[in-house]
Amino acid sequence: MGGSTTLRTPFLTRSKADVAIIGAGIIGATIARELSRYKLSTILIDKEADVGWGTTKANTGVIHAGYSEDPHTLRGKLTTPGNRISKQLCEELEVPLKRIGSIVVSLNRKELPVLNKLENYAKILGVTGTRILKKDELHSMVPHLTPKAVYGFYAPTAAIVSPYGLAIALVENAQANGLNVLLQTKVLGLEKKRQGITLNTTSGDVRTDFVINAAGLWADEISAMSGEKEFNIHPRKGEYILFDETIGEITGKIIFPAPTPISKGIAFAPFVEGNYAVGPTDEDIQDKEDLFTSFEGLKKVFNSAEKFFPEIPFKRYMIRNFCGLRAVADENDFIIRPSYNMKGLIHAAGIQSPGLTAAPAIASMVMDILKDQGMKLHPNPHFNPERRTIHRIKDVDYKTKEKLIEGDPRYGHIVCRCETVSEAEVIEAIRRGATTLDGIKFRVRCGMGRCQGGFCTPRVMEILSSELKTPLTKISKRGKGSRLVKGKVWDGSFNV
Amino acid sequence: MYNIKVDIAIIGGGPAGLGAACKAKKLGIKKVLILERDRELGGILPQCIHNGFGLLYFKEDLTGPEYATRFIEEADKLRVEAKLNTMLLEITKDKRIFGLSSKEGLAQITAKAVILSMGCRERTRGALNIPGTRPAGIYTAGTAQRLVNMENLLPGKNIVVLGSGDVGLIMARRLTWVGAKVKAVVEILPYPSGLTRNIVQCLEDYNIPLILSHTVVDIHGQDRLKGVTIAKVDENRNPIKGSEKFIPCDTLLLSVGLIPENELSKSVGIELDKATGGAFVDQYMQTSIPGIFACGNVVQVYDLVDYVTESAEIAAKGANLFMKGKLKNHRTIAVERGENVQQVVPQRFSLGKQVEPIKFYIRVQHPQEKVKVALYWGTKEIFSKKELIVKPSEMVVFEVSDEAIRKISKAEKVTIAVSKHEKNT
Ligand SMILES: Cc1cc2nc3c(=O)[nH]c(=O)nc-3n(C[C@H](O)[C@H](O)[C@H](O)COP(=O)(O)OP(=O)(O)OC[C@H]3O[C@@H](n4cnc5c(N)ncnc54)[C@H](O)[C@@H]3O)c2cc1C
Ligand SMILES: Cc1cc2nc3c(=O)[nH]c(=O)nc-3n(C[C@H](O)[C@H](O)[C@H](O)COP(=O)(O)OP(=O)(O)OC[C@H]3O[C@@H](n4cnc5c(N)ncnc54)[C@H](O)[C@@H]3O)c2cc1C
Numbered sequence: 007m008g009g010s011t012t013l014r015t016p017f018l019t020r021s022k023a024d025v026a027i028i029g030a031g032i033i034g035a036t037i038a039r040e041l042s043r044y045k046l047s048t049i050l051i052d053k054e055a056d057v058g059w060g061t062t063k064a065n066t067g068v069i070h071a072g073y074s075e076d077p078h079t080l081r082g083k084l085t086t087p088g089n090r091i092s093k094q095l096c097e098e099l100e101v102p103l104k105r106i107g108s109i110v111v112s113l114n115r116k117e118l119p120v121l122n123k124l125e126n127y128a129k130i131l132g133v134t135g136t137r138i139l140k141k142d143e144l145h146s147m148v149p150h151l152t153p154k155a156v157y158g159f160y161a162p163t164a165a166i167v168s169p170y171g172l173a174i175a176l177v178e179n180a181q182a183n184g185l186n187v188l189l190q191t192k193v194l195g196l197e198k199k200r201q202g203i204t205l206n207t208t209s210g211d212v213r214t215d216f217v218i219n220a221a222g223l224w225a226d227e228i229s230a231m232s233g234e235k236e237f238n239i240h241p242r243k244g245e246y247i248l249f250d251e252t253i254g255e256i257t258g259k260i261i262f263p264a265p266t267p268i269s270k271g272i273a274f275a276p277f278v279e280g281n282y283a284v285g286p287t288d289e290d291i292q293d294k295e296d297l298f299t300s301f302e303g304l305k306k307v308f309n310s311a312e313k314f315f316p317e318i319p320f321k322r323y324m325i326r327n328f329c330g331l332r333a334v335a336d337e338n339d340f341i342i343r344p345s346y347n348m349k350g351l352i353h354a355a356g357i358q359s360p361g362l363t364a365a366p367a368i369a370s371m372v373m374d375i376l377k378d379q380g381m382k383l384h385p386n387p388h389f390n391p392e393r394r395t396i397h398r399i400k401d402v403d404y405k406t407k408e409k410l411i412e413g414d415p416r417y418g419h420i421v422c423r424c425e426t427v428s429e430a431e432v433i434e435a436i437r438r439g440a441t442t443l444d445g446i447k448f449r450v451r452c453g454m455g456r457c458q459g460g461f462c463t464p465r466v467m468e469i470l471s472s473e474l475k476t477p478l479t480k481i482s483k484r485g486k487g488s489r490l491v492k493g494k495v496w497d498g499s500f501n502v
Numbered sequence: 503m504y505n506i507k508v509d510i511a512i513i514g515g516g517p518a519g520l521g522a523a524c525k526a527k528k529l530g531i532k533k534v535l536i537l538e539r540d541r542e543l544g545g546i547l548p549q550c551i552h553n554g555f556g557l558l559y560f561k562e563d564l565t566g567p568e569y570a571t572r573f574i575e576e577a578d579k580l581r582v583e584a585k586l587n588t589m590l591l592e593i594t595k596d597k598r599i600f601g602l603s604s605k606e607g608l609a610q611i612t613a614k615a616v617i618l619s620m621g622c623r624e625r626t627r628g629a630l631n632i633p634g635t636r637p638a639g640i641y642t643a644g645t646a647q648r649l650v651n652m653e654n655l656l657p658g659k660n661i662v663v664l665g666s667g668d669v670g671l672i673m674a675r676r677l678t679w680v681g682a683k684v685k686a687v688v689e690i691l692p693y694p695s696g697l698t699r700n701i702v703q704c705l706e707d708y709n710i711p712l713i714l715s716h717t718v719v720d721i722h723g724q725d726r727l728k729g730v731t732i733a734k735v736d737e738n739r740n741p742i743k744g745s746e747k748f749i750p751c752d753t754l755l756l757s758v759g760l761i762p763e764n765e766l767s768k769s770v771g772i773e774l775d776k777a778t779g780g781a782f783v784d785q786y787m788q789t790s791i792p793g794i795f796a797c798g799n800v801v802q803v804y805d806l807v808d809y810v811t812e813s814a815e816i817a818a819k820g821a822n823l824f825m826k827g828k829l830k831n832h833r834t835i836a837v838e839r840g841e842n843v844q845q846v847v848p849q850r851f852s853l854g855k856q857v858e859p860i861k862f863y864i865r866v867q868h869p870q871e872k873v874k875v876a877l878y879w880g881t882k883e884i885f886s887k888k889e890l891i892v893k894p895s896e897m898v899v900f901e902v903s904d905e906a907i908r909k910i911s912k913a914e915k916v917t918i919a920v921s922k923h924e925k926n927t
Contacts, residue, residue, distance in 0.1 A: 418604030
């Protein structure tokens, strides 16, 4: 069964790996899982305390149909195939993928040429089933849409998925097939040796033949470690507001405005878990750590929400705002190629949107490059493509609930009441590698609901503390520097 | 599998649930069952270790745990049954209740009447949409209260409280006692939203500044909170550019309101009032579904636990009448909100053969001095009461006599309004 190993596997840094992947986002995770099909020793390294905590955890979660990308770019070439592969991938990994379709809505007759251009891209790229919707059909498909909407461009193959859920599942499966994972470890430098490359990291040196640069926003800095910066990456910020599922069905489809040259615009996306996200904005910025949401940005999101769905009382249902940073390369396209400076270093960089969608196609492209570079690929005879998800007490019928509790009474102990998460699920999340509050949240959704952890935080802290045998005062939100409390109220020196 | 039939099933074992259970027993109802998801009874009270509970009901100044204990002991004496560690997930119209328990697995309860008493939850940062980063160190005041009072954990050392709700005020004092520095309580409104006694006893007595007409506009720090930016707001509560000020702190407590916890009520299709966030109820605390009653903070956020108990006893009486078939064929009269009335409970009342006095709980929209609180049928004043001062933080409670109620028995609707009292101006 998948997930029988945990992320906490100690890795002996002095031992040698065949491949090291820098960055455990969706790109690094997909590549790691591809590599685990072969008899190789692979190590996946990330500076964060868990997988998927870069851009992968903060995006729209849309598996795009592919029509919005210029067919001449890598983005255009890899998105539609990525979309196609994602179905089987998600089935193998038991990650829910909902093919709900998307509609680009135009509020203005003048935008029709834009929709026609999308239709044309779709044709060239082989995106199936797309068509232009006239006003009546558009409104019957999206009942609450503003009466101003005149045309729609429908793409039935667009889907939604949990991006971090997918990254976690990929890593769990790869681990079950032999992958090593090294977290809270920052790569500081690369040294070309006679044989292979040595990575200098905050956890010591790692020797390897090949290095894959999947470092997201920092991929340009990794490239610089080869001796010279090969490209530039800057962040493009996208802000979101999240709405509670109790807002009711705003739309069963993903809704986009007519795109601009740099962005697909502020979308309405149902999340697989039932909430709605509205966003992202797009703003080119400098600072790669600038994860601030802003009044202006959130206002833009809000106005757009009200513009498209004027009847919906959005304000009452806001549960959270957040933002993500797209890693945009100067050439405005994905950079997937061997390094010019250092043999054995391969870049998978500049993976802006729709990188989540393209990830499986990016991974196969990287595999081809590795083969090209002389890597020997012998199939791993023990490779098991399947991974089992954590059983959610919330999602099953009463009969199955009863069975689950019979097998493990901790399934009957609900620790997160908004999302109905049981103690058993939290413990399983820890067994599979969660070491922090956010790690639990991204695996089993504790704290993602209406009360945003108000109720479950103390309870989850207790479980983390007892399972990890760590004092409560050392439990953190997301690793180093983010401890949840500042100590004890009473040090226990005597009792009152 | 736990499968049981009862007379009254009560969901939630806080003061509301306990009060309703005791009253129901005293009225002679046989099988009364409290269902509670936590491992103990008392609701939010076990963590409210400060005093100030019971001044109206017991005429004594008790702490939260003491107040709860009185009811738990009484419930025990009256042989109320309680099922702990049982999370209820769904209610059906025919009054079957489904839930989970770690001991028995699936729990299914069939009841003749149901009383909802699930309490409320706290509003969060997301509900306010405060921009900035998302570091550790941001807690709702109630969560901080639990950490300090029940888990022996100190949420932080340098604290800013956003919102002057009662829980935040209580926590400002509590954290000061345990050695933390509370730098300010920041309130967006031009007046505090907590009880006056808490402003005095929790802030003024400890020189904690209360900064009115201000809000938090930015949150700083990647991993742990490093500080907040506050700004003055205009009449429309929009931040005024140029008035920003940075306050370094490691913890931000939010005390920005409580929201009745009505997910279960929604599961059975009970109509909810947008003004209170709770169910529409009549004077028996009966919801839009016959035989399902609600009381305590799940109906509206009461300022005092004493009112919660009062509402619970009314709900128990109502359930008793319902089971005896005495709530049938009633005529319903709507109670509308007039001038300066933000919420009113009950939102309607129903009249049968027997007429009893009715108590109304209202919350005003904004503070006002020398007012008349009155109930009208059309333009006709049926009842009125003078108040020197009314504020949104303190509910106004008044009882309308059976005589007056009889006078309006033909009405379709009545209105409650708060207006300047002419003679005093
Ligand atoms: C607002 C927004 C919306 C988007 N919407 C969509 C969408 O709907 N559909 C879609 O297909 N795509 C979407 N995308 C794009 C998608 O999110 C990204 O393409 C994808 O997540 C990129 O993954 P990654 O693995 O390259 O980067 P990341 O997830 O950022 O992973 C890089 C990792 O590298 C680690 N790292 C960096 N430097 C070092 C170092 N020195 N040492 C160790 N570790 C290091 C980081 O910690 C990080 O975890 C969106 C992006 C944004 C920002
Ligand atoms: C911090 C704080 C300070 C306060 N200070 C004062 C004060 O000084 N003086 C005063 O008079 N009042 C005070 N109050 C108010 C008083 O505590 C509340 O009014 C009272 O607790 C509300 O009672 P309740 O029974 O409606 O809700 P709660 O006490 O919240 O009880 C609800 C119960 O229902 C259970 N429940 C909910 N949903 C489910 C479900 N689906 N399945 C099973 N069980 C469920 C919950 O676990 C909980 O035990 C204070 C409140 C707070 C939060």
